[in-house]
Amino acid sequence: MRLHEFVVRRLLLLIPVMIGVAVFTFAVAQIIPGDPAALQCGDKCGLIVGYTDEGEPITAHQANRERLRLDDPVSLQFERYITDLINGDWGESQKNGRPVLDIIKTSAPVTLEMAFFSLMIAYPLGIFLGIISAVRQDRMFDHVSRFFAIAFVSLPIFWFAMLLQLYFATGPEVGGICDPIFGTEGGCFPIFDRHDQSYTYPLDGYHSFYPESGTGFHLIDSWFVTDAKLTELPSEFDTNRELFMDTLIHLVLPCSALGIASSGSLLRYMRASLLEVLHEDYVRTARAKGLSEFRVVVVHACRNAMVPIVTILGFSIGGAIGGAVLTESVFGIHGMGTVAVLGILQLEYQIVMGVTLLTSVIFLLSNLIVDIAYAIVDPRVRLE
Amino acid sequence: MRDWEEGRKDREESQKRLLESLSMSISNLGRGWKIYRRSLLAMLGLLMVLSVSMVAIFADEIAVQHPYRNLTDTEDKWSNNPDQQESPPFSEECSFREQKITTNPSSPLFSETVVAESANKVSGSIAYGYYTDVLSITKIIKIENDRGYDQDISLITIDPNNSSLFVLSPDLYGNSSHYSGVWVTYLYENEDMSHWWLPEGYDTCIFGTNKEGHDVFSKVVYGARVSLTIGITVATLTVTIGTIVGSISGYYGGRIDEVIMRICDVFFAIPGLILAMAFVAAMRSVSSLTFPVWLGILLPVLMLAYFLNSHLSTTVLSGDERVSDQAMGMLMENRSLLVGLLAFLFFVGWLPAFAWPDFFGVSHSRGWRLISSLVVIVLLVGIILADRRFVQKNSLDGALKRIGSSFDWTNPWRYLNFRTVVVFLSMAILFKLSGNEGPEIVLIKDFDKLWQVQFALIFTGWPGYARLIRGQVLYVKEMAFVEAAKSVGAPPSRIMFRHILPNAWAPLLVAFTLDIGGTILSASGLSFLGLGAAPYTAEWGLMISESRVAFQRAPHMMLYPGLAIAVTVLGFNLLGDGIRDVVDPKNRR
Numbered sequence: 001m002r003l004h005e006f007v008v009r010r011l012l013l014l015i016p017v018m019i020g021v022a023v024f025t026f027a028v029a030q031i032i033p034g035d036p037a038a039l040q041c042g043d044k045c046g047l048i049v050g051y052t053d054e055g056e057p058i059t060a061h062q063a064n065r066e067r068l069r070l071d072d073p074v075s076l077q078f079e080r081y082i083t084d085l086i087n088g089d090w091g092e093s094q095k096n097g098r099p100v101l102d103i104i105k106t107s108a109p110v111t112l113e114m115a116f117f118s119l120m121i122a123y124p125l126g127i128f129l130g131i132i133s134a135v136r137q138d139r140m141f142d143h144v145s146r147f148f149a150i151a152f153v154s155l156p157i158f159w160f161a162m163l164l165q166l167y168f169a170t171g172p173e174v175g176g177i178c179d180p181i182f183g184t185e186g187g188c189f190p191i192f193d194r195h196d197q198s199y200t201y202p203l204d205g206y207h208s209f210y211p212e213s214g215t216g217f218h219l220i221d222s223w224f225v226t227d228a229k230l231t232e233l234p235s236e237f238d239t240n241r242e243l244f245m246d247t248l249i250h251l252v253l254p255c256s257a258l259g260i261a262s263s264g265s266l267l268r269y270m271r272a273s274l275l276e277v278l279h280e281d282y283v284r285t286a287r288a289k290g291l292s293e294f295r296v297v298v299v300h301a302c303r304n305a306m307v308p309i310v311t312i313l314g315f316s317i318g319g320a321i322g323g324a325v326l327t328e329s330v331f332g333i334h335g336m337g338t339v340a341v342l343g344i345l346q347l348e349y350q351i352v353m354g355v356t357l358l359t360s361v362i363f364l365l366s367n368l369i370v371d372i373a374y375a376i377v378d379p380r381v382r383l384e
Numbered sequence: 385m386r387d388w389e390e391g392r393k394d395r396e397e398s399q400k401r402l403l404e405s406l407s408m409s410i411s412n413l414g415r416g417w418k419i420y421r422r423s424l425l426a427m428l429g430l431l432m433v434l435s436v437s438m439v440a441i442f443a444d445e446i447a448v449q450h451p452y453r454n455l456t457d458t459e460d461k462w463s464n465n466p467d468q469q470e471s472p473p474f475s476e477e478c479s480f481r482e483q484k485i486t487t488n489p490s491s492p493l494f495s496e497t498v499v500a501e502s503a504n505k506v507s508g509s510i511a512y513g514y515y516t517d518v519l520s521i522t523k524i525i526k527i528e529n530d531r532g533y534d535q536d537i538s539l540i541t542i543d544p545n546n547s548s549l550f551v552l553s554p555d556l557y558g559n560s561s562h563y564s565g566v567w568v569t570y571l572y573e574n575e576d577m578s579h580w581w582l583p584e585g586y587d588t589c590i591f592g593t594n595k596e597g598h599d600v601f602s603k604v605v606y607g608a609r610v611s612l613t614i615g616i617t618v619a620t621l622t623v624t625i626g627t628i629v630g631s632i633s634g635y636y637g638g639r640i641d642e643v644i645m646r647i648c649d650v651f652f653a654i655p656g657l658i659l660a661m662a663f664v665a666a667m668r669s670v671s672s673l674t675f676p677v678w679l680g681i682l683l684p685v686l687m688l689a690y691f692l693n694s695h696l697s698t699t700v701l702s703g704d705e706r707v708s709d710q711a712m713g714m715l716m717e718n719r720s721l722l723v724g725l726l727a728f729l730f731f732v733g734w735l736p737a738f739a740w741p742d743f744f745g746v747s748h749s750r751g752w753r754l755i756s757s758l759v760v761i762v763l764l765v766g767i768i769l770a771d772r773r774f775v776q777k778n779s780l781d782g783a784l785k786r787i788g789s790s791f792d793w794t795n796p797w798r799y800l801n802f803r804t805v806v807v808f809l810s811m812a813i814l815f816k817l818s819g820n821e822g823p824e825i826v827l828i829k830d831f832d833k834l835w836q837v838q839f840a841l842i843f844t845g846w847p848g849y850a851r852l853i854r855g856q857v858l859y860v861k862e863m864a865f866v867e868a869a870k871s872v873g874a875p876p877s878r879i880m881f882r883h884i885l886p887n888a889w890a891p892l893l894v895a896f897t898l899d900i901g902g903t904i905l906s907a908s909g910l911s912f913l914g915l916g917a918a919p920y921t922a923e924w925g926l927m928i929s930e931s932r933v934a935f936q937r938a939p940h941m942m943l944y945p946g947l948a949i950a951v952t953v954l955g956f957n958l959l960g961d962g963i964r965d966v967v968d969p970k971n972r973r
Contacts, residue, residue: 016649345915
């Protein structure tokens, strides 16, 4: 099979899954209790807003039901849902009327940023420790690192994140272990939020903690959006560099929590894969040629051992997004996870649908890209 | 029909086989144990799992003893009076608390002597459902007025005759500056609470108390019960569902396989936690799990039919053609009609348990549902129990006798196999869970939040197992012994249960063990987000979540529950790894 055939085939396979996800989110939204029409009008539901032709009063609640067309048959509602999705209308929040796509546009980059940096921590850490562990098989280091790999998988991530907060984000006098650096209060790293609350972005004469224009990725925005202001000291000088550093420092704890938690499984995969490769003939040949052990392991063995590691990248992204829900909740970051949790707690089914749909799209696309990359690296895959 | 003496030979044979397989499995276990105990980590995991299970089983004995607290339930019954939640301070010692004392002489609550009592009112068998502990004061530390200013300690003294009474000095209530009351902070001993396993004179709250004044240690101990229940229930049910679906998918292949695997793909595409969250939200309004009586009748009939099918067709009607074949043939010829009918009933009347909003908006009437479900019952029962004689002669003469004779009464050992054990066990569990009220069969009476979490996790968990089992079945299916079984005419169910699954269980066992740990993690995560256990339940994730208000000032509130989760999950993960080493020699390195 040629490469482009493989790609096309994988793309075609995505279609039924996407349809399935859409059906699924729709079904969940149908089952979620609570009346969206009642949610929208709140305590004014009994208000009479008009009269029918027969002279019977119409309450605000009935009018809302009419407007949202909730009394239609399910089949019609589903049809409308799909067409709306394709047309880019993902519904709106029932509390404040903000479009779901808009909410997702500001929250998804935050989560993606966090997931990216956590994988940047997890992969080097896991692979490095995995290599050492495999090379020193059955020695002390191997046992210890394997134990820690399992322990990191077993830690509840929210608890781990709170421990990090406890020890690294509070001052020594309260129980932390490090002194303030980077101008933060309490411990050496900030405890909450995505950037210091004294920085704001102007928004219609008000202060906003999120830039309205820009990409939504805080790191990028903090560098390029020029109108960030310090609320306390409105200053003339350029705050972008400070803001960037501050934003970066705020990432350290959440990303370490997420990254260390997911490095455990990577370590185990890397170790198993490298051990398998080290028994291959070509490694023996390389040793027989008199190459140094370092060269044998790093150049000959590792390159081959890395291939299966790359394939689980797709799953790691899904896992990181799932773990981000808990981490965001601990660190008070307004990413997709927080949006989803709030949506579910307040029974805002449009938001839940949107977030579920988007996370699955991200997951599927990342898996697709990884598979294609795998097919390029290892042509044998295409034959299956 | 044979009589008892005639079956003696068969009986002895069956008994011999049972004993043989028993001794075989015991020797296998012994061999596995020899491999297992080589690994230190695996032994550590086993120790952790065993100790957590012991704690869960003997939670009533280990937790703080208190004569009036109802601790027999897995749920925490220590619910507070919600109006008084804010009063006690966080403390690491349980002997330290604050109490408000009214100092306004004109207030009806005022008295010159005040009893020191705990604010956490406990539900139990006491009148009004609440109970207040009377504490004995050891030392008064501090007196503050309402504005937070320290007052002279000598204003309140302890009654020399009764150590649980505060005596107010006239200076205190005569002074109009603290009319609204004062806060007194004092050290106390609670004589009602005790640990039988701690020597006399030790602190009863070894893990401290939480902000409601509950003993964290007892809550952690009871949390083991909740977590293990969730883990084991969910893992068992997901394994069951996943095995059934996966083996169907793997064995039959083709279009069924394709459809099932695409459904699994959909599940994999959505991150598990978000999916579980959405499902928990969807189940919010479910308060008890019920299904209509007709389904409750239909299910046993189907089961019975399944068991009797082979007996009826082979022993009773040893004619030219089997009944089941005939019935299946009829079914297959008209299958498009049947599927169409079922689909129609499905969309119009909704056949299984819960009410479905009419898909086409065709009808809202109850009649439709009744008629459709009746038709379905008649259809299915008719097809499965269709007896040729009944079809030909329109009579059921001797039907009972035929069914009776098809059983081998003389050899009860024959029926002592894995399948019957599973059926009886599941019946016992169903019986334990269910109550019977009204026109519906109640499967789970208290479908509380913990059940919702469990169902959400089952719902999200089965595709993993389905995929795992499917792979195993595909692998085993190609082996020669399956071909042999097929060639001697064994039916698919026999091949599935007797030949394929026994050879595919090893990775399943490992996944099951690892999944218990994973489930405990997910459940505590859901509780942490506020979507799991109900408030005040002794659930570890919830306890950590409740501690967030002041975890920097009082880290003991989050440290111990988190440690408990970590130890439990680590134990199950190490155990799973150890089992993997035993059952899967390829991975042993």
